[in-house]
């Protein structure tokens with residue numbers, strides 16, 4: 001992973017927990033426009049976050065991923081490592 005990519009992946013993860021500054025957003029968006037790897041990474045991170053939130057908000061983990069959802073998750077993760 002290139003140095004810039006590492007920084008961007010950190011920003012992607014930060015952006016889930018706090019609002020990014022204008023400068024950070026600019027840097028992030030410009031990099032994503034150029035870098036397919038980080039686009040996939042950021043996309044996958046949001047996807048995984050959505051699933052985790054879904055699981056967190058269900059009562060006592062009663063709802064589990066269906067086979068199809070699990071399959072889709074694996075497909076997305078495979079794509080991110082291409």
Ligand SMILES: [Zn+2]
Nearest residue numbers: 005035037038
């Ligand atoms: Zn990158």
